[in-house]
Amino acid sequence: MILNPGNRPEIIYPCEWSYKIIVTNIDKTLEAIEGAVGGMKYIVTPSNISKNGKYYSLNLKLSVPNEVVRDIVYQKLINNDFVKIVL
Numbered sequence: 001m002i003l004n005p006g007n008r009p010e011i012i013y014p015c016e017w018s019y020k021i022i023v024t025n026i027d028k029t030l031e032a033i034e035g036a037v038g039g040m041k042y043i044v045t046p047s048n049i050s051k052n053g054k055y056y057s058l059n060l061k062l063s064v065p066n067e068v069v070r071d072i073v074y075q076k077l078i079n080n081d082f083v084k085i086v087l
Contacts, residue, residue, distance in 0.1 A: 036076035
C-alpha cells in the first residue's frame with residue numbers, strides 16, 4: 001500500500017486482504033463466506049465474543065486480485081442477514 005497525494009492509499013494488486021466481520025450466527029456466516037469468496041482460498045479465524053454472547057467477531061483473510069473482487073466480497077458479506085458489520 002502506498003500513500004498518494006490525495007490521502008487515499010494506493011493498493012497494489014493482487015494483495016492479501018483482511019475483513020473483520022461482526023455476526024450473530026457463526027455457522028450461517030461461514031456459509032455466507034463460502035459463497036462470497038467464490039472458490040478463492042481463504043482463512044477464517046475467531047476474534048471475539050460480545051459480553052452477552054450475542055455477537056461474534058471473525059477475521060477473514062484472502063488474496064484479492066483487484067479492487068472489483070475486493071468490493072464484491074465485501075458486498076456479499078454485508079448483505080447477509082447474520083452479518084452486522086464488515087470492516
